Amino acid sequence: MNTIDVNLVIWLNGLSGNVKIFDDLMRVIASDYLMPLVFSLAMFGLWFSGKTPAQRVRYQLQMLVGISALSISNVVVWIININWYRPRPFVDHGDQLNLLFYPPTDPSFPANPVAVGFAAAMAAWAVNRKFGWWMFAAASLFGLSRLYAGVFYPTDIIGGALVGIAVYGFTSYFRRFLEPLVTSFLRLMRGLSAA
């Protein structure tokens, strides 16, 4: 399994260095700023998107769950990280990789950006299937770009996606323990003309 993981990252990263514009595009997608902002904007946009008040309430409840899931994903990744340190691919196979990104110092497994992206995508998918699939595609592309850049193994990406999906499921279920606080918060936002 580990050999397949290593071979895949070496093969995919080996495609870099041929077409500069493609490498540049992957560098921008892999950036810490573009895709996380896309996920945040998706949540923000969906908050205002329902055509009827009832639909908006449904969207907004899901966005609150999504934002919570996104935050909890970070905590789950951190807990995994303090229990298991998996070195980044460029640490063990630096001589075989063409690093396109700065060398992160945190552990490789699971991929935090992918966990966050999948948690947000799940929230979007729960209210709008079509838009949700686009979000999954964006989160996968983010993971792929980091893989291409040589900073994650494929299993880190899969692990990150699973963490994001699982945390969303947990948060969605956990919401019932916090009712009617969540609904009352939404009512307050409506009182402030923001929901």
Added chain:
Amino acid sequence: MNTDPNTVRDLFASHYFVFAFLASLGTLQIAVSNSGIRGLWLTPHREMTRWLGVALIVTGIVVFFLQPMWVEGPWAAGSVQADSVTREIGIASWGELAGARNVNDIHGGLDGNKQAMWFPLGAILAFVVSALIGAVNVKTLRSLESSDENDSPTAAQTDDGLAGLVNRSIFANLPASFRNFKSDIAGVWRSGIESADHWSLFKMIFGRSSS
């Protein structure tokens, strides 16, 4: 040249805030043009508002990623150098541009927590700007229309929140929405407690005492 990570972080934070603000404003315009919330439109026309939204998002992204070409920062020597602390301060060339923003957070890039702080501020500012300009738009449209059904007391009492902003400005909608909130919230909480899951934390605490 050694670069102080805090100086770099301040630079990143100001650039990111503008990026988040412009992109949020654009996203908000696309969303409210689709859902017909005219009190938040930046222009009086739906299509124009939508296209303005697209333009704002594109502008935000382009400005953020092109800024290293004219603003001095820690991107002069390219971004994949292992030790970004020793990077030279300067402007990036076209060839270095794609990776110019890739600076590790320990060397002054913005980590997730900082982004989680700056993004909501940008988004809130985008909402406030939309509400203020939207109020001017609604007033302009009102003066052009001879009659306005939404000034009736029934509409003022039933439509609040974003639904109220469909035809009202933030200044007319906010007092009505907050009044409705104050009169409703006790009932919302009570009925919420009654209908909440058996394991609801608040039902366990307040449900028994109220029963």
